[in-house]
Amino acid sequence: MSEAALERQIERQEADAKSIFGFWVYLMTDCVLFATLFATFAVLRDSTFGGPGGNDIFSLPFVLVETLALLTSSFTCGLAMLAVRRRDRQQVLILLGITFLLGLFFLTMEVTEFHHLVQEGNSWRRSGFLSSFFTLVSTHGLHITVGLLWMAVLMVRTAKQGLGRTTQRQLTMLSLFWHFLDIIWIFIFTIVYLMGRAAV
């Protein structure tokens, strides 16, 4: 490789590293958004206005399955990134496909839970507790939806154009996003679903 070509490559890598850092900064500000929603939920968790509390309407085994699905999708997303580094296009597509299906499964379960709650008259209009619950959990669900769309676009791109520089950078950002959403969900699982059983 000529010296000029090497320098160009270094410049490109530095530019990519900067974009990925920018995305990291976005994720950290998203943390702050979720923190406000968690704080709101913590304040309103007992404001049930005569309606049901968390223990009356949440099914822990159901949520455990959701959690394990998302956790596994985070793992397969990581494995997909290892395949990206090996430039193994087929492996990337298979692993991202599994990640996508697990994410879709998670989202379907979440929508099912919401549908069930609304059917029983426990919608966001019932109480402050339910308003804050729906706001927090559906904001996470909305992020998952965007992540799935992004993943679908990148899978098409990978299949059509291969693992070019831009695709690699985007996939790196997507994997950060997906791991981040998994971490947020761990806190939803703990604070919203499990801690409700502590009855304090």
Added chain:
Amino acid sequence: MNEPKVVVVKHEHNGGSIRTYTIGFVLSIVLTVAAYILTSKGTLSGWSLVYILGALAVAQLLVQLIFFLHMGRESRPRWNLTVALFAVMLVGILVFGTLWIMKNLQYSHTHQLTTPSQTDQLIIHDEGYGQ
């Protein structure tokens, strides 16, 4: 004649390996299932359950940050870490500040108190702080 300059192209090798991802995955599953079993068996309740669940969640946060997001493995200057720590500070101020203020407000609301210091006195009396 010019000597060819040796340029080391630095690969962003903070991507981990199958081994680190698998360790992270297994630890996460163990921590999640442990939290679930502790809660559903009902062996613990009240604040002790809240503290233990909180500790398990923070442990899992660290596991995923290290094994999935590869934090702490970037080269200096560690801007990713700096931004993350700043975010942690903001989250702390937001969550604890909110809970503190709202608890205070609820006291003054239920007891028809007018000034913040009266409310503080009542909270100190009721909760046994500083005694």
